[in-house]
Amino acid sequence: MDHADKRIVQLLSKGYITPEISDYFIKNDLAPSSVSSIEKRIKAMKKAHGAKTLFHLAVLLNSKK
Numbered sequence: 821m822d823h824a825d826k827r828i829v830q831l832l833s834k835g836y837i838t839p840e841i842s843d844y845f846i847k848n849d850l851a852p853s854s855v856s857s858i859e860k861r862i863k864a865m866k867k868a869h870g871a872k873t874l875f876h877l878a879v880l881l882n883s884k885k
Contacts, residue, residue, distance in 0.1 A: 821865070824845075824850065824851070824852065824861065825861055825865060827845075827850065828841055828858060828861055828862065828865075829865070829877075829878070829881055831844060832862075832874065832878065833878060838855050838858050838859055838862070839855055841858050842854060842855045842858055845858070862874065862877075865877060869881065
């Protein structure tokens with residue numbers, strides 16, 4: 821997981837939804853900032869970790885800490 825993925829997970833854990841994450845990335849001059857790119861990264865993380873849902877992904881990632 822790169823820095824952007826870690827930031828996405830951090831924001832998701834705070835309750836942000838994808839458009840809010842996109843806004844955060846834009847305001848903080850981070851890439852990728854489009855909603856579509858954020859969604860693709862989330863989908864890739866779910867696939868890489870075998871998660872079926874966003875909640876499942878969060879549980880899996882928190883159990884690896």
